[in-house]
Amino acid sequence: METNHTRFNALNRPEIVRGIRDSKFDLLVIGGGITGAGIALDAASRGLKAAVVDMQDFAAGTSSRSTKLVHGGLRYLKQLEVGVVAEVGKERAIVYENGPHVTTPEWMLLPFYKGGTFGKFSTSLGLRVYDFLAGVKRSERRKMLSANETLAKEPLLKQEDLRGGGYYVEYRTDDARLTIEVMKKAVELGAVALPYAKVESFQYDGNGKAIGANVRDLIEGETFLLEAKKIVNAAGPWVDTLREADGSKRGKTLHLTKGVHLVFDQKRFPLGQAVYFDTPDGRMVFAIPRDGKTYIGTTDTNYKANIAHPRMTKADSDYVLNAANFMFPTLRLTPDDIESSWAGLRPLIHQEGKDPSEISRKDEIFVSTSGLISIAGGKLTGYRKMAETVVDKAVRLLAEDGMGGGIGPSVTKSLPLAGGDVGGSAVFPAFVRDNAERGVRAGLERTEAEHLVRKYGTNIDIVLGLMGEAKREAVATGLPKGLLLELLYAVRYEMASTPCDFWIRRTGSLLFDRDRVLKWKDGVHACMARLLEWTEERSAAYAKELEDELAYAVIPQDDDNAD
DSSP states (O other), X not given: OOOXXXXXXXXXXXXXXXXXXXXXXXXXXXXXXXXXXXXXHHHHHTTOOEEEEOSSSTTOSGGGSSOSEXXXXXXXXXXXXXXXXXXXXXXHHHHHHHOTTTEEEEEEEEEEETTSSOOHHXXXXXXXXXHHHHTOOGGGOXXXXXXXXXXXXXXXXXXXXXXXXXXXXXXXXXXHHHHHHHHHHHHHTTOEEESSEEEEEEEEOTTSOEEEEEEEEXXXXXXXXXXXXXXXXXXXXXXXXXXXXXXXXXXXXXXXXXXXXXXXETTTSOOOSEEEEEOTTSOEEEEEEETTEEEEEXXXXXXXXXXXXXXXXXXXXXXXXXXXXXXXXXXXXXXXGOOEEEEXXXXXXXXXXXOGGGSOOOOEEEEOTTOOEEEEOOOGGGHHHHHHHHHHHHHHHHHHTTSOOOOOOOOGGGOXXXXXOSSOGGGHHHHHHHHHHHHHHTTOOHHHHHHHHHHHGGGHHHHHHTHHHHHHHHHHHOOOHHHHHHHHHHHHHSOOOSHHIIIIIISOHHHHOHHHHHHHHHHHHHHHHHHHTOOHHHHHHHHHHHHHHHHHTTOOBSSTTOO
């Protein structure tokens, strides 16, 4: 019997492809980032038959390369984008309640200095307005701190001309895992999702309406027709590429900007408190402690090079290092201190004459004469609301075309994500404690067990159910049991198809635990090769891909066109 688990198992890819090829869908979503995953979930939860394809891994584009915050967009108050702050601010709490295992409250410190962008009055007023617009709960409302109190929160801060600080709550997330959990829930509710499947062209009926897409399976090589009543283009930085293929790229277009983050070991950058601060050029930058590391970013520069592989340049590295040394002057960080990095693209909607940081993050929907629905712009935090709006539009168009009716409103506001059905954020600590104990009894170290429970939420039952296989593999390969549980679950239940899928987007280890990757990458590669029955050619290609990513994370290129 087919279940949601068999439909999101990389070992079952041939069966998944056959099922897609032999079906007709209400909705085809192109793009498996957070927006596409959200649309698939919203559609499936309303009873629509939805399919999602992505030419890369899920979340491989923008959705694994953000600042990893579900945040309310405080900086947009500076640009008077009150509507954006109000909407995404309220969405933070919804994301947290639906997925407490992938979202964590994080108190943020906003220091203000003599002559800086923010002063005491503007910080206090801005945070108060922020609290009001975002509907912040009483326990998380902003506090104003003196200079001494601010330094007590973070002694590494620059002391000269410090006047005080604002203290308020944001939410930290693992953006890639958030995307995966949304996609898993969509599949659980009936959606079909296939990574490494590239839309090459659209299929039209006699009236010029899009009725499907010609899709190439980039792993097996075959091309097939995927039929759908409506098609949504949620391809992020590739939205305009698909609009061109549809002959509908006119009017508003995308403006890509690049953001780079650097990662340092806590021994070298011992930040104890997340900080949001002004840079000398007036931009705002985050510095955030996470899992024994500190990451800092981001840049915001125009980008016109390789969309699939944005890289850190020397200018990016210098900018972030200068910002870090400006705000934390005793550290004297150098390029040799960079342990990892990532670069991502923002698919914004072009606004003539505006600098990258001034361009609105607001999302917009375009519908072409062929019926192709394109969604552009937006923020990670607002994914659920964006998805609701897109599916509302698709449902209306289906009804107008006589192809659907009786589809109700969105239900995702109170729909837990995969792994998130723990009974709400308030009981999550108790859930972690109780289930970590189960992990210990199953043979894991306590810290390892707690890590897995926090990561997988209610899916820890399935993870621990793999312990027998993990123990056998541990004997055969020498890999740790905890790592094998993550690997087996990623392949069998999260559609991980390559080592990069696993090390970057299912675990985040390449970004935040490089030593772990270097120590175990060969064993993981051998295990995946055996499970997925790779050819020698494919095995070599995947090994090279991981080595390239390890190098790109620490070695800047000269400029964006160096490739």
